[in-house]
Amino acid sequence: MxxxxxxxxxxxxxxxxxxxxxxxxxxxxxxxxxxxxxxxxxxxxxxxxxxxxxxxxxxxxxxxxxxxxxxxxxxxxxxxxxxxxxxxxxxxxxxxxxxxxxxxxxxxxxxxxxxxxxxxxxxxxxxxxxxxxxxxxxxNAHAATHVLAAQMCGEEPYASAFGANGPPPDPVHDNxxxxxxxxxxxxxxxxxxxxxxxxxxxxRLANVRAAVEWVKGTTLTRIEKRLPDDTYARFLFEYEERLGELLDHAEPLFYxxxxxxxxxxxxx
Ligand SMILES: C[S@@+](CC[C@H](N)C(=O)[O-])C[C@H]1O[C@@H](n2cnc3c(N)ncnc32)[C@H](O)[C@@H]1O
The missing domain is CATH 3.40.50.150 (Vaccinia Virus protein VP39)
Structure with missing residues (x-):
């Protein structure tokens, strides 16, 4: 097990x-x-x-x-x-x-x-x-999923929650x-x-929620690692809302x- x-x-x-x-x-x-x-x-x-x-x-x-x-x-x-x-x-x-x-x-x-x-x-x-x-x-650092995550990391309340070391950079963008x-x-x-x-x-994903599920398993792990549970939950909620707006709530979603x-x- x-x-x-x-x-x-x-x-x-x-x-x-x-x-x-x-x-x-x-x-x-x-x-x-x-x-x-x-x-x-x-x-x-x-x-x-x-x-x-x-x-x-x-x-x-x-x-x-x-x-x-x-x-x-x-x-x-x-x-x-x-x-x-x-x-x-x-x-x-x-x-x-x-x-x-x-x-x-x-x-x-x-x-x-x-x-x-x-x-x-x-x-x-x-x-x-x-x-x-x-x-x-x-x-794919230019994808909406990645650009939005990086942008939100620099906004409050998340920016302060990352502490003195600052937000985790997007490794795809930087490396x-x-x-x-x-x-x-x-x-x-x-x-x-x-x-x-x-x-x-x-x-072709079912919807924006599916795209969020995708990045939760990869690029967002760096953010999850650094935020308290409740702040990460808030981040995810806001991220899905804003990603939906950016991607016109497309169903199915071409990704x-x-x-x-x-x-x-x-x-x-
Ligand atoms: C996106 S997964 C890819 C897994 C697999 N190669 C595939 O194609 O499905 C990336 C993997 O790289 C590992 N990884 C990331 N940074 C690493 C590092 N510095 N040293 C060893 N493994 C690392 C992660 O733990 C994760 O399992």
Whole structure:
């Protein structure tokens, strides 16, 4: 029996509400890669682990280790360990592999850490000759869901409630680079083949409430973590009202979601 996640931790249940929408970019990422029969891999920011196992199967790997720093996500992932799949707690910003791996995957996790050039340098250093790096990162800081959250963080009573450190910045806005920056970084890091794509996923959600449920499982976790319960409840209430106005209370709601997918292979 899994424990409820600690307040402000990731919630596998909340995250899983949009599993179908979230898994399509992972399939697209896998389709960029070549299988590595009997190879080894790391899935950085693995979340609840279903996709980690899928990567093992689709890429014909012998082993894959999922790395995450959320106790709740790891507890959920642990249920999927075995048969070559394992999970460890770790920070993807400083992750290092004890032995070179054939594949490094990071799906919807890189945006949570800054200094992508440096982080990608670390990840590349973990690759065996001929190894592949595959990353999918949201590029939707301009979406109404994200702009409104950032705006409200700067307004009262929320701004004061965050205390001396101020509101938590939107990691997608602050950390994610342009597609051509990633192409240049891959080239600088010595990747001999690469592919970088900006792709828009055309989601149709039932209504604005569904969009709120979506972001509650991801970008709003940074706000939930920092506000007292009652203030976060008020934030959510006001957020849904204002998002509804911004999006004309559309039902269904067209929710385009931009993501950057990039892949590269180092020299053999
Ligand atoms: C949006 S989920 C993605 C999960 C999975 N890769 C997928 O595609 O569904 C992001 C995951 O990254 C993890 N994460 C965020 N920052 C991290 C860090 N610095 N170190 C390790 N994991 C991190 C979170 O705990 C969460 O499980």
């Amino acid at each position: 899994l424990r409820e996640p600690a307040r402000g931790d990731w919630s596998p249940g909340q995250y899983g509400k949009f599993a179908a929408e979230r898994s399509q970019p992972f399939f697209d990422l896998l389709s960029l890669m070549d299988p590595v029969e009997g190879g080894t891999a790391a899935d950085l920011g693995c979340g609840p682990g279903e996709l980690t196992r899928l990567a093992l199967e689709e890429l014909h790997l012998a082993t894959i280790v999922g790395v995450d720093n959320s106790p709740a996500m790891l507890a959920s992932a642990e249920q999927r360990s075995g048969g070559g799949v394992s999970f460890v707690s770790g920070d993807i910003a400083t992750w290092q592999s004890s032995a070179p791996v054939d594949v490094v995957i990071a799906a919807a996790s890189l945006q949570w850490v800054p200094h992508h050039r440096e982080v990608l340098r670390h990840w590349t250093a973990a690759l065996a000759p001929g190894g592949q790096l595959a990353v999918q990162v949201p590029a 994610v680079l342009a597609p051509d920056d990633y192409a240049r970084i891959l080239d600088d890091l010595g990747f001999v083949e690469q592919s970088v794509t900006l792709r828009v996923y055309p989601h 385009p979601f931009s993501r950057i997918l990039f892949w590269g292979r180092v020299a053999t």
